[in-house]
Amino acid sequence: MYRVWNFVTEYSVLLILGALLALVWANIDPHSYHAFVEYPLVDHAWIGHLHVDAEGHGHRTLTLHYLINDVLMALFFAMAGKEVWEAVALKSGSLRGKKAMTPLIATVGGMLGPISVYLGIAMVMGSTTFDAVSNGWAIPTATDIAFSYLVGRLVFGSGHPAVRFLLLLAIADDAAGLVILAIFYPSAEIQLSWLGLSIAAAVAVWFFANRLPRAMDGQDPKKPVSTMVREKFGFWPYLVAGCASWYGFQESGIHPALGLLPIVATIPHADINFGFFSEAETHMHDLLNDIEHALKRPVEVILFFFGLANAGVEFNSMGDATWLVLAGLLVGKPVGILLMGWIAAVPMRLGLPEGMKISDLFVLGCVAAIGFTVSLFVASVAFDPGPVQDAAKMGALFSFGAAGLSFIAGILCRVEKKEV
Template sequence: MSRIFTRIIDYSLLLIAGTVLALVWANLDHDSYETVAHALEFVVNDIGMAFFFALAAKEVFESTLPGGALSSPRESAVPILAAVGGMAVPAGIYVIMVHLSGLPELARGWAVPCATDIAFSYMVARVLFPAGSPAIPFLLLLAIADDAMGLVLLASFYPQKAFSIVWFAGPLVVALAIAWWLRRRRVRSFWPYVLLAGTCSWIGFHEGGIHPALALVPIVPFMPHRMMDLGIYEPTEEHGADTLSQFEHWWKVPVQVVLGLFGFANAGVQLAAMGAGTAIVVIALVVGKPLGIAGFTWLAERCGFRRAHGLSWGDIMLLGTVAGIGFTVALFFAIAAFPAGDLLDQVRMGALLSFIAAPIALLLAMVRRLVPGREPRAASAEE
């Protein structure tokens, strides 16, 4: 049973189950679904998702430590620039299509196709690429950079209400002071950081107009941590004795439960809601991601940087397609960008249908294998 539960957690099956349940319920009895989903929205979106973004921030922060994927500017330059392209081009395609469609009310959702769902993209990439392929660490590095920039976009462009510098800065300064004091006192438990500093930060974000789901992000770097990064999804990380690793280990399962509830509370869209916004989001993600990632990788090489040895242009287009799976973060951006209504439903459906990037990537991988004269990469390619 423990092995089955581990698979459920590792493959985010709770999120998928919550999403499917929401879609079925919303299309069978929309009114009762809305009643239940509305009751969950605040607790899940504003409180529970704070721990999801905290774990994302943890990966970003550790990647900047010595040995981390973002610690060397020269080594990380290509995937970081690729991530910029993977956000800029989809956003550009979205804006252009909104303009051409004559639907300016959709313009607020320009950041929705900027998102990459790191968990699902990683799972698909493991199926498509052989062990030892440099494409997988490239995708993970790109997704980490995407997460970091996504946090900035969410905080900067999607305030929940009018921004108040006093309400935001006051509690946040108190929160950072508490976190700094706890660090100085060498407090090893993560609970004081979450309950004391995290609560003050959440109040500041909520009352100041910044989405409170980001409240734990500035607290994460203060938790005691190892001095070097072992690597994302490294098995030995789970057994780390440092506070930050223990925080991740403890919250890994609860966050998956939160994601299941998030999928249930936010993915209940009636199939009749599909419209122009749906098509625009899907096209921006599925077309814009590979074009942006490949284009900015080419630009990085023109600037003198080099992609990993053994990483072909075919690999880049393939992993760019995989990165078009927006799902979780795309849903979150949609909810932040639009009030409840038809527009939100259209864009949410687009975020859900971005899963079409997975079978497209699988088809492209099969076509590549059938191309004559294509030399297989060495399994020992540098990562």
């Protein structure tokens, strides 16, 4: 396992500071907090929230909240998408081959378990409650990679195979979460024709800035054309294509925070993948990794503002959605991961990494129950602003309680810590 502690710590601290500031501000002066978050930056803009009048005429308003959640968070999801892409596409990718099967199957349990618990309890609570909260079923499926990794290191030790298992599971969880956001949580009425712009942008930049230069190089090991294109144009073709793709997503109705994902797969990359947040990747200088290195600090700042813009809920906003999100995460995650991980390891005979026990799966499931970042994001798109959204966000914030549950589970399951 490569050292990732410094990166994840920096990532986490700014996000936590933003969330804490939002909580304090929203509970001291909620009016000024919401006025700040929803402050209109530009009216009648090309991008922003769509407003349609009674006659069917629409215009967009760019608010601070839209700028953070829909525009800037696209960079965060692009970085997450980069890790998923490398894990799947590269020959050395961590989600390829038999070694990834048990984590992948456990990930299915880590999503089906929370959904079943969330919707099952909501049905028991009655049709009124079910109708009000059912659209939030995906909120407890999320796993916050950074925070889960921090807790996983403390519970298992940096050298335990469960830590790598956790990272594989979290990356797969991210991939599934991106698909869920795209399909089940559109930002407006779906207009698939606009996706043609995103597809065209991705194909064009891949062909003219990637495939064509490599074809012109032929067998020349110096790759003069590819080198010239990179030195002369750098990341600019991909930035232009990214803007076009993002706009296509906005107009299509698919959440625009996912708008850069089609471009990520077109950027030239190395043939080796060291894993999420790996320090070793700082020494790699293919264009994809260079872009990620350049985005690292800006994304940390963006996550501060994401916490500030989304975690500002009043403590009296707790409601049914709070407890449903918590139950899905704290009960559904560990049970789902344990059950499906066991099925993969024992009946399917796929096994576990050497040094892992079946009981470690339950502890790992408790660690993965920290939803925070992505759970907050899904809550913000699953519900309209109001009491239900605030209650769901409170559940996402309270999922930090999974950290304490993880330590208790580690003691009860007699986890053998392993350091490197």
